[in-house]
Amino acid sequence: MSDYDFRLDLEVRDYECDMQGVVNNSVYQNYLEHARHEFIKQLGLDFAELTRRRINLVVVRAELDYKGSLISGDRFWIGTRLEKISPVRFGFFQDIFRKPDDRLMLSGKIIGTALNERGRPRVPEEIQRILSR
Structure with missing residues (x-):
């Protein structure tokens, strides 16, 4: 649990739960995305500025292994590690x-x-520097 580049603390909100009283499976992807965006900001990258420069950061694959269920009011944290x-x-x-x-x-x-801008993969210099650290 200590090999993360970034950690974000959050709490489950009532409306994130489904009829079974647990966090809906799709909400976990929102949690992960929020943590990635906060991590990117901490690294000094501006997601909106990259988009204005027509550099679009996109997800091409997502693998999620559900181990347990969070419920309303649960406090939790997300650990994030970035690798090339x-x-x-x-x-x-x-x-x-x-x-x-x-x-x-x-x-x-x-x-x-x-x-x-042509939809072709191209990792800009500022992200290459971060990945090379």
């Missing part, structure tokens, strides 16, 4: 842990790339 996968792909390895027992609730692998 190939010259044009990067991976976010993300885990969600329930507090206070740090039980693993979800393990995810999100593969992304950057697309240029």
Whole structure:
């Protein structure tokens, strides 16, 4: 649990739960995306500015392993680790842990790339620097 580049703490809101009283499976992807966006900001990248420059960060693959269910009011944290996968792909390895027992609730692998204005994979210099650290 200590090999993450970034950690984000959150709490489950009532409206994120389904009729069974647990967080709906699709909401976990929102949690992971929010953590990735916050991580990108911490790295000094501006998602909106990249988009204005016609550099679009996109997800090309998502693998989610559900280990348990969060319920309304649960506090949890998301650990995120970034790795270079190939010259044009990067991976976010993300885990969600329930507090206070740090039980693993979800393990995810999100593969992304950057697309240029023609829709072709091209990872800009500022992201290459981050991936090379």
